[in-house]
């Protein structure tokens with residue numbers, strides 16, 4: 001775990017499976033149909049149980065597909081986290097299709113929704129960094145910048161990015177250190 005402090009907020013990087021998070025809300029890197037899928041989406045649905053898919057279907061029936069960059073809230077069901085915020089990142093198509101704006105919006109919409117619902121501790125995966133193919137260095141800089149902004153403006157008091165695997169964790173830690181300088185706390189178990 002590595003930690004930086006911004007105003008009264010804390011940014012944490014953790015290695016591991018986000019379904020273990022006990023945050024108030026975990027963010028799911030979903031698709032617009034909220035259909036479940038592979039990657040972190042599949043892991044969250046497996047851990048939360050089948051009621052999560054039912055809750056997602058209800059949202060789609062009520063409001064239609066979730067556009068990329070927006071976010072919606074469901075209960076967490078069997079997860080330790082009480083809520084899931086579902087957001088949709090951009091599919092990388094070369095960078096000329098508004099991908100950066102959409103990725104920023106996915107983080108910012110999730111932070112705003114957490115704030116509106118009084119959820120102070122939020123856990124993110126690396127949105128769009130798997131099946132959706134976003135270049136990792138750019139994605140990390142966008143994510144870290146949006147989370148720093150959300151913490152500095154008091155939208156949430158703790159934001160954790162869960163990185164799947166040691167290599168991803170080391171990469172993100174390097175990116176964060178380049179942007180923010182030395183961490184307040186580094187590499188506790």
Ligand code: AR6
Pocket residue numbers: 016017018019029030031036037038039040041042043089125126127128129130131132133162163164168
């Ligand atoms: N905990 C934390 N991070 C994880 C986990 C986990 N359990 N599993 C994977 N990751 P992806 P996307 C990392 O593909 O690129 C789905 O099918 C993974 O290593 O899950 O936004 C959806 O339904 C990667 O760094 O999400 C959509 O159709 C990151 O999570 C589509 O994929 C995101 O990878 C969304 O693609």
